[in-house]
Amino acid sequence: xxxxISGLNDPQREAVMHGSGxxxxxxxxxxxxxxxxxxxxxxLIDNGVDPFRILSLTFTNKAxxxxxxxxxxxxxxxxRNIWMGTFxxxxxxxxxxxxxxxxxxxxxxxxxxxDSKSLLRSIIKxxxxxxxxxxxxxxxSRISGAKNRLIGPDDYLNNSVILADDxxxxxxxxxxxxxxxxxxxxxxxAMDFDDLLFNTNVLFRDHLDILNKYQHKFQxxxxxxxxxTNVSQYLITRKLAAVHQxxxxxxxDAQSIYAxxxxxxxxILNFQRDYGKENVKIVKLEENYRSTNTxxxxxxSIIARxxxxxxxxxxxxxxxxxxxxxxxxSSDNEEGRLVASAIFEAKMNESLxxxxxAILYRTNAQSRAFEEALRKVSLKYRIIGGLSFYxxxxxxxxxxxxxxxxxxxxxxxxxxxxxxxxRGIGDTTVAKISVIAAEKQDSVWEIVADITKHxxxxxxxxxxxxxxxxxxxxxxxxxxxxxxxxxxxxxxSGLLKELYDDKTVEGLARYENVQELLNAIKEFVDNxxxxxxxxxxxxxxxxxxTTADEKEDDGDNDRITLMTIHSAKGLEFKNVHIVGLEEDLxxxxxxxxSRNDLEEERRLFYVAITRAEKRLTISYAETRYHYGRxxxxxxxxxxxxxxxxxxxxxxxxxxxxxxxxxxxERDRSESTSTGSMAFVRSLAQKTAQRQTPQQAAAHTPSPxxxxxxxxxxxxxxxxEHAKFGFGTVKNVExxxxxxxxxxxxxxxxxxVLLLSFAKLRVV
DNA sequence: TATCCAGGCTTTTTT
DNA sequence: AGCCTGGATA
Numbered sequence: 001x002x003x004x005i006s007g008l009n010d011p012q013r014e015a016v017m018h019g020s021g022x023x024x025x026x027x028x029x030x031x032x033x034x035x036x037x038x039x040x041x042x043x044l045i046d047n048g049v050d051p052f053r054i055l056s057l058t059f060t061n062k063a064x065x066x067x068x069x070x071x072x073x074x075x076x077x078x079x080r081n082i083w084m085g086t087f088x089x090x091x092x093x094x095x096x097x098x099x100x101x102x103x104x105x106x107x108x109x110x111x112x113x114x115d116s117k118s119l120l121r122s123i124i125k126x127x128x129x130x131x132x133x134x135x136x137x138x139x140x141s142r143i144s145g146a147k148n149r150l151i152g153p154d155d156y157l158n159n160s161v162i163l164a165d166d167x168x169x170x171x172x173x174x175x176x177x178x179x180x181x182x183x184x185x186x187x188x189x190a191m192d193f194d195d196l197l198f199n200t201n202v203l204f205r206d207h208l209d210i211l212n213k214y215q216h217k218f219q220x221x222x223x224x225x226x227x228x229t230n231v232s233q234y235l236i237t238r239k240l241a242a243v244h245q246x247x248x249x250x251x252x253d254a255q256s257i258y259a260x261x262x263x264x265x266x267x268i269l270n271f272q273r274d275y276g277k278e279n280v281k282i283v284k285l286e287e288n289y290r291s292t293n294t295x296x297x298x299x300x301s302i303i304a305r306x307x308x309x310x311x312x313x314x315x316x317x318x319x320x321x322x323x324x325x326x327x328x329x330s331s332d333n334e335e336g337r338l339v340a341s342a343i344f345e346a347k348m349n350e351s352l353x354x355x356x357x358a359i360l361y362r363t364n365a366q367s368r369a370f371e372e373a374l375r376k377v378s379l380k381y382r383i384i385g386g387l388s389f390y391x392x393x394x395x396x397x398x399x400x401x402x403x404x405x406x407x408x409x410x411x412x413x414x415x416x417x418x419x420x421x422x423r424g425i426g427d428t429t430v431a432k433i434s435v436i437a438a439e440k441q442d443s444v445w446e447i448v449a450d451i452t453k454h455x456x457x458x459x460x461x462x463x464x465x466x467x468x469x470x471x472x473x474x475x476x477x478x479x480x481x482x483x484x485x486x487x488x489x490x491x492x493s494g495l496l497k498e499l500y501d502d503k504t505v506e507g508l509a510r511y512e513n514v515q516e517l518l519n520a521i522k523e524f525v526d527n528x529x530x531x532x533x534x535x536x537x538x539x540x541x542x543x544x545x546t547t548a549d550e551k552e553d554d555g556d557n558d559r560i561t562l563m564t565i566h567s568a569k570g571l572e573f574k575n576v577h578i579v580g581l582e583e584d585l586x587x588x589x590x591x592x593x594s595r596n597d598l599e600e601e602r603r604l605f606y607v608a609i610t611r612a613e614k615r616l617t618i619s620y621a622e623t624r625y626h627y628g629r630x631x632x633x634x635x636x637x638x639x640x641x642x643x644x645x646x647x648x649x650x651x652x653x654x655x656x657x658x659x660x661x662x663x664x665e666r667d668r669s670e671s672t673s674t675g676s677m678a679f680v681r682s683l684a685q686k687t688a689q690r691q692t693p694q695q696a697a698a699h700t701p702s703p704x705x706x707x708x709x710x711x712x713x714x715x716x717x718x719x720e721h722a723k724f725g726f727g728t729v730k731n732v733e734x735x736x737x738x739x740x741x742x743x744x745x746x747x748x749x750x751x752v753l754l755l756s757f758a759k760l761r762v763v
Numbered sequence: 764t765a766t767c768c769a770g771g772c773t774t775t776t777t778t
Numbered sequence: 779a780g781c782c783t784g785g786a787t788a
Contacts, residue, residue, distance in 0.1 A: 257776075
C-alpha cells in the first residue's frame with residue numbers, strides 16, 4: 001500500500017482521514033487541494049468503500065481524468081469505477097438513464113449556447129418582437145439565470161419581482177419567450193446546458209423512487225471548486241447527500257469567479273446551516289506550497305481589499321523570490337513583443353522550457369498580439385479556449401448530421417443541415433414546412449419524411465432525397481458503432497466531398513478538422529472506459545467538453561500556454577505573465593456596467609496572480625485596438641492595489657510610478673526603442689481618416705493624445721477631443737472610482753465624458 | 764435560390 | 779478589424 005499520509009501537514013491529514021459526516025475544506029490557492037482530494041478518495045477505497053458508491057464532481061472533465069489517474073496510482077484500476085466528472089457530464093449520464101421519467105428519450109440532444117440562441121432568435125421573430133429590443137444575449141442570460149435558480153417558465157410568469165424587473169428593462173415578454181423556449185426544447189427532445197441541472201432537480205423532485213436510488217447509491221459525495229456552484233447544483237448535491245450525510249466540499253471563496261453564471265458564494269455559508277454548525281467539520285488549508293512569498297503576499301494584499309470574504313491567512317514558507325515585474329508598453333502589439341522577449345530571456349537565463357510559461361488575459365480577443373509576437377521569435381504556443389474545435393462550422397455541421405440522425409426531433413440540427421450541402425431548399429421552403437408541421441401539430445420530421453403527401457413541386461424532390469438519406473443513416477444506428485456510422489455519414493452526406501473539393505488553405509484545414517473529428521470518434525469507440533459505444537453516447541460526451549478538455553497535439557508538447565484567467569483556474573506555471581492591466585479592460589468595463597461587481601474582478605486578479613510559482617510579470621499597454629479603432633488606455637487600478645513593495649518596474653521601459661499613473665507623459669516616444677510610438681501615431685491618423693464622413697468632418701484630431709485623468713483636468717481648461725474637437729471643461733467629478741468631466745464643445749455642444757474613455761488632450 | 768455588397772455591430776468570462 | 783444581416787442583383 002502506498003503511504004500517502006506521512007507527507008501531509010496537519011490540516012491536510014485531518015481532511016484526508018475524516019471519516020463520515022459533512023466536511024468543508026477551505027483551501028487557499030496552492031494549498032495542495034487536489035492532493036488532499038485524491039488521497040481522501042484513495043483512503044476511502046482503502047478502507048473498503050466501493051468506488052461505485054463514490055461521486056466526485058469536478059470543474060472540468062480533464063481535472064476528473066487527472067484525479068482518476070492519480071487515485072489509480074494509489075489504489076489501482078478500481079479507481080476507474082468512481083463516478084467522476086463535471087456536474088453537467090455526470091447528470092447528463094443519469095438523465096440519459098432516467099430520461100423516460102421526465103418525458104424525454106435517452107437519445108436526447110444537448111443544445112449548446114449557439115443552438116439555444118438560434119432557437120431564441122426564431123422564437124423572438126415568430127412572436128414578432130423587435131430583436132433590437134429583445135437582444136438574444138440578454139434574453140438568454142435572463143432565462144439561464146432563472147433556470148439556475150430553479151425558476152421554471154410558470155414560476156417565472158407568476159413572479160411579480162421578476163416581471164417588474166423585465167418591465168423596467170423594457171422587455172416585458174421574456175417570460176413568454178421562456179415558456180415558448182422550454183416547450184420547443186422539450187418538443188425537440190433537447191436540453192440546454194442549464195436544463196441538465198434543472199431537469200435533474202425536476203427528476204429528483206418528482207420521482208422520489210429515483211432520488212432514493214441515487215441517494216443510497218452514492219455513499220460519499222465530493223464537490224470540488226464549490227465556490228463556483230450555483231443554486232441548482234447545490235440542491236442536487238444536498239439531495240444526494242441527504243441519506244448518508246457524507247458530503248465533502250472543497251472551495252475557496254477568494255477564487256469565486258463565476259458569479260456571472262449564477263455561482264453563489266453563499267452556498268458555502270448555507271452549507272454550515274444545512275447540516276448544522278456542530279455537525280460540519282471545517283478544515284482550513286492555509287499553507288501555500290506553490291508560490292514564492294512575494295507572490296503570496298502580493299496576492300494577499302489584493303484580496304484584502306474585498307469586504308466579502310471568509311477569514312483566512314494564506315502563508316508560505318517558500319523562498320522570497322524575485323519582485324513582480326511591471327512592463328509598460330506603448331501599444332498592444334508592443335506589449336506582445338515585450339512579453340515575447342521577456343519569455344525568451346527568461347528561458348535562457350533560468351533554463352526553463354515553454355511549458356513553464358503562461359500568458360493570462362481577461363478576454364480571448366487579446367491573444368492576437370501575443371500569437372504574432374511569439375511566432376516572430378519562434379516560440380511555440382498553444383491557445384486554450386477562444387473558438388474551440390467543436391465550435392468550428394465544419395465540425396458543427398457534421399455533428400448536426402449526427403445529432404439529427406440520432407434524434408429527428410432536433411430542430412436546431414435540422415435547420416443546420418436541411419440545405420447543406422446546397423440542395424436547393426431555401427428559407428421559404430423550410431418556413432413552409434414548419435407552418436405545415438405547426439398546423440398538423442407534428443414534428444418537422446413527420447412532414448419531411450413524407451413530403452410528397454404535403455408539398456408538390458421542385459423543392460419536394462430535394463426534400464425527398466434528404467429524407468431518404470436520413471432514413472438510410474438511421475438504419476445504421478443499431479448495427480454499427482459511432483465511428484462507422486459517423487464516417488459513413490460524413491462521406492454519404494456530401495459534406496466531406498464539398499470540403500475536399502475546396503482547395504484553398506482554409507478548405508484544406510476544414511477537411512482536416514473533419515478527419516480529426518472522425519479520429520476523435522474512433523478514439524471514443526476504442527476507449528475501454530466507454531461501455532456505450534453508440535453514436536448517441538458519443539454525442540452526449542462531446543457536447544459537454546470543456547475548452548480545457550481539448551486534445552493536445554501529440555507531436556511537440558512543449559508550448560507556452562495562452563488563455564483567459566477563467567480557463568487558468570486550477571492550473572499553475574513557473575512563470576506567469578498577466579497582461580492587459582488597463583482600466584476598463586481588467587477590471588472589465590462590461591462587468592462593472594452590468595453587475596458592478598468589482599470584488600469578483602479582484603478575485604479574478606487574485607486567481608491570476610496565484611497561478612505563478614516563481615516569477616510574475618504584469619504588463620499593460622497605453623494604446624490598444626478596439627473594434628478596429630485605436631483606443632487610449634489607462635493603467636488598471638489593480639496595479640495600484642498591489643502592495644508596491646512587492647513590485648519593481650522593468651528596466652527596459654520608462655518607469656510607471658505612482659505619479660505616472662495620474663499624470664500622462666507628454667513625450668514618451670524617445671523612451672521606446674522601436675520607435676513604435678511614431679508608428680502608433682501614424683495609425684491614429686489613419687484611423688481618424690477612416691471614420692465616418694460626419695465624424696471626420698466634425699474634427700480631424702491632432703495625433704498626440706494621451707490617457708486622461710482628473711489630475712490633468714480642471715474647470716476652465718481648454719481641451720481637444722479626438723471626435724468632438726475643441727472645448728472647455730465645465731466640471732470634473734470624482735465619484736468613487738468613476739471619473740467624469742462635463743465639457744462644452746464648440747462644435748457639438750455639452751458632453752459628459754467618462755474620463756477613462758475620453759480621447760482628450762489638454763491644449 | 765444563390766451571391767454580392769454595404770452598413771451595422773461587436774467583446775467579459777464558460778458548462 | 780471581422781462577422782453578420784438585409785437588400786439588391788444574377
